[in-house]
Amino acid sequence: PLPESFLSKFKTKSESESHHVDNPDEHQGRLRSFKHERGNWASFVSIQYPHDLTDVCNDVIRALEPVGQFHVVEDMHISLSRTVVLLHHWIDALVQDLKSRIYNTFKRFELNLGTLEVYTNDEKSRTFLGIKVDSTEMMNYVHSIDESLKQFELPSFYKNPDFHISVLWCVGDVRKQISANVLNKIQKILADYLKMFEYLRQFEVNELRLKTGNKMFVFPVK
Structure with missing residues (x-):
């Protein structure tokens, strides 16, 4: 038999990917919600928030330093679906179905930012601070x-x-460490910022997005 050192030079891509080991250190301590498998695409539908909230987020991070190490979410959006696993050969069919539904039935509407709320993901492996939005239209979507x-x-x-x-977001479930006083403090930081920059508070929803793996599909709304 040929030695393993020789055979390893000719392993296929699928063989090497099947031994993928996720390293949380490469993702600021985050863990995958789904096991990495070839052909499985983590996917969700969302509304993109169009403005930059980095400055106020950094102010809130400083107020939360006693609680834990928080990070700014890079892709700020409103989820309209769970994060689900799509098989690769389903993607085109789902895109076409969503495109038809959105074009034929959805209309543009406006969203308003509300107060801060504390959330965790389903696995309780991460804590999030989210700004609530309110619209009766979204349930139809x-x-x-x-x-x-x-x-x-x-x-x-x-x-x-x-x-x-x-x-x-931060790693772990730290909801109990965020006291009422801390929550009131960061609520005031956000409220004062939105009062100063009123244009950030309201925005029009004119498109939906499907993110699947490293692909992004954008669906305009009439």
């Missing part, structure tokens, strides 16, 4: 997206969703 995902036997969105834009 969610029901339609659920119908689209149901065709692939994928789970529906949460039963009573609390729509929000996640702006900060």
Whole structure:
């Protein structure tokens, strides 16, 4: 038999990927919600927040230093679906179905930023600070997206969703460490900032996005 040192030079890409080991140190301590598998694409539908909140987020981070090490969320959005696993050969069919539904039934509407709320992910491995948003229109969007995902036997969105834009995150479940005083302090930081820059408070929803793996599909809303 040939030595392993020789055979390893000719391993296929799929063989090497099947031994992928996720290293949290490469992602600021974050853990994957789904095991890395070739052909499985983590995917979700969302509304993108169009403005930059970095300055106020940095002020809130400083106020949260006694609680833990928080980071600014790079991709600020409002989720309209759970993060689900798509098989690669499903992507085109889902894109076409979503495109048809959004073009034919969805209309533009406006969203307003509200107060800060503390959340965790389903695995309780990360804590998020999110800015709540309110719109009766979004439930109509969610029901339609659920119908689209149901065709692939994928789970529906949460039963009573609390729509929000996640702006900060940290590793672990630190909800109990955020006291009422700290929460009031960061609420005031946000409120004062939005009063100073009023244009950040309201925005028009004119498109939806499907992120699947490293691909992004954008669906304009009429």
